[in-house]
Amino acid sequence: MNQGNDFWTVYPIPGYVLKFKTATYNNSLTGKEPTKCFVNICHCKELPEPIDDIDEQQLAARIDAGDHSFRVPLSVGEIDVIKDNKKDNALKVDVIVNSTFYEKRLEPEEANFFRHYICMVVCDAIENKHKIELNPNDALKLQRPRIGVIEPMQIFKKPRKSEIISEVQPTKESTSKIGSITPETEAEETFDGYEQPKGVTMRWLRGELLEIRLELPATERIDSKESLLLKVKSDRLLLAAKKSHSLFDFHFPVLIDPSTTRTKLNLEMQQVTVCAKTILP
Incomplete structure (x- = not known):
């Protein structure tokens, strides 16, 4: 972890991968493009935990009562383009949550409700940041900790007051990427x-x-x-x-x-x- 005056540069810990067979990428140059998308759900200790420590029964009760005040701080990385198993291009985005929250609410095998909730939050955050439309009901959890290369991210030490979801800017070490990028290892x-x-x-x-x-x-x-x-x-x-x-x-x-x-x-x-x-x- 590297520290700046107002931020930490962190190296996300891999968690699990969400696969979306159909995603819509709103490209400003070519319009809406259907594609495949992978999301690395990662974690780090520097990102704060949710203010409320609630279990899935309490979260479900809040949602049923129309209370949507529960917030999960997260950081959304930049778009990358990788090759899937069929050697086709696919989008990839890394997302970070707090490590304690991940280990307590997302990592347990039986944590399906929280994982689906986080999937919905992540889909909204990715659409807001990158204009990629993802349907959380189409998400498939893969049996692997990551896909592609997970980039370092920069997270602010103090959350921005205006943020509803604590979605912080990506690290400058991460990249602004357009289209296919050279594979990781090449002759x-x-x-x-x-x-x-x-x-x-x-x-x-x-x-x-x-x-x-x-x-x-x-x-x-x-x-x-x-x-x-x-x-x-x-x-x-x-x-x-x-x-x-x-x-x-x-x-x-x-x-x-x-x-x-x-x-x-x-x-x-x-x-x-x-x-x-x-x-x-």
Whole structure:
């Protein structure tokens, strides 16, 4: 755990995985896209417990009486794109709750009621944050502690007064991700005889994907993906800061298919990763 002045950077402990065979992702560019989604339910000790320590009978009684005041502090991570068992793309989101609450109310085998309640809360939180529509009644609990890579998150030491659900901002070490991201481990090749531009690292993965990592200049601190403008052609990349000038402008050593371009912004490391399929001669 790393500490800042107002926050902790935590490394979530895996708990269990929820699988949604059908999810609707409201993409601002392409509209609603049906897809599959996995949610890692994780926990950490830094996130506070619910104010009220109630069991499932007490919670059920409150709900039956129309009392929906019970709140569970949680943190929702960023969207990732992973490969499922069929090698198809699927969305993945990590969610954290308090460790004591998890061990007491979610981990026991018989805790089906609380797990379903948390599933409903998580579905609402993910829709509010990422515009992903999930039906809690379609959730399937998998017999595994996690799927994909669980990213560190940043949680505030003091909850925000305006929050109903204590949904805190993700860590800057987590990433703003759009579309497919390069798989965790790949066979890679470098480019002999090609001098890579300053701040640029390129890898050829599996002989079919070009991964480009861009180290943003220290003088151009980026706070969100909206601050950047990226243009990718079959042989060239241009990355500019919207309020200033061009940051990168260079040609690739191989041709790529621009329609397959996917990007990842790491705010903590101030890095942009671009991945696209190559066009072989």
